[in-house]
Amino acid sequence: MNVLEVKNLTKQFGGLTATNDITMTVEKNSITAVIGPNGAGKTTFFNMITAVYKPTSGDILLNGHSLVGLKPHEVSKFGITRTFQNIRLFNEQTVIDNVLIGMHQHLKAHWVGTLLRLPSIRLEEEKAKVQAYKILKYVGLEDYVNENAGNLAYGAQRRLEIARAIAARPKVLLLDEPAAGMNPKETKKLTDLIHDMRTRLDVTIVLIEHDMKLVMEISDYIYVLDHGELIAQGKPDEIRNNQRVIEAYLGKVAAEND
Numbered sequence: 001m002n003v004l005e006v007k008n009l010t011k012q013f014g015g016l017t018a019t020n021d022i023t024m025t026v027e028k029n030s031i032t033a034v035i036g037p038n039g040a041g042k043t044t045f046f047n048m049i050t051a052v053y054k055p056t057s058g059d060i061l062l063n064g065h066s067l068v069g070l071k072p073h074e075v076s077k078f079g080i081t082r083t084f085q086n087i088r089l090f091n092e093q094t095v096i097d098n099v100l101i102g103m104h105q106h107l108k109a110h111w112v113g114t115l116l117r118l119p120s121i122r123l124e125e126e127k128a129k130v131q132a133y134k135i136l137k138y139v140g141l142e143d144y145v146n147e148n149a150g151n152l153a154y155g156a157q158r159r160l161e162i163a164r165a166i167a168a169r170p171k172v173l174l175l176d177e178p179a180a181g182m183n184p185k186e187t188k189k190l191t192d193l194i195h196d197m198r199t200r201l202d203v204t205i206v207l208i209e210h211d212m213k214l215v216m217e218i219s220d221y222i223y224v225l226d227h228g229e230l231i232a233q234g235k236p237d238e239i240r241n242n243q244r245v246i247e248a249y250l251g252k253v254a255a256e257n258d
């Protein structure tokens, strides 16, 4: 069953076509990677799914419902959350508060109730804290609950971003370069976490990633973009041996070496 469908998605910035006529399907509970050289259009693609950018044309369907025209917070309520290429945490807030912020959309508390410290609101807050702690334990950050997010090591900050994203109980989780800047040990831990989330949290994962070892190891299916075009799709073994993909990456390396 397809949870996410992208149909003929095009985004133009003035004269520049960042993605051109991209069509993709993402199966429920799969791990799907979107790869491609720098500037291929991957982040633009995520930004359209999360309603940061409005597509120039095309459609995005979550369980058959179009997301085009929604606001970013509405897309999140619909069940799509993401992490960012450049970590975006509230550095001056504690680790657990960062997770509680992710959970916020599921809490019923109205500001009047919060202000009056109503017992029902206090109970809801307590429950949310227990749940946030469980999530932090799940991603391996239980020892840093009251630490400021900005004090965490880089790999831990990336895991906190994931914790905050899963606190929103997404149907689809978009991870934008989750392994960027991680050492091999941290990447291994991340790989295990992504695998586990898919089964334990019943979530579908779409990731953008440059670490090819991780992509090949973790993905069920891979889409390859280059200069805004979808140039290949398939299982890891098919992508590894695809001539157009090899050329797109080799061309990039050759250009950088010029």
Ligand SMILES: Nc1ncnc2c1ncn2[C@@H]1O[C@H](COP(=O)(O)OP(=O)(O)OP(=O)(O)O)[C@@H](O)[C@H]1O
Pocket: 013, 016, 017, 018, 036, 037, 038, 039, 040, 041, 042, 043, 044, 045, 085
């Ligand atoms: N807001 C914008 N305004 C104008 N051009 C943009 C904007 N966002 C992206 N682009 C352009 O669209 C193209 C695709 O960029 P995008 O960031 O989506 O690529 P990417 O595959 O995510 O690259 P990277 O791997 O380096 O993050 C690039 O040429 C980029 O300069």
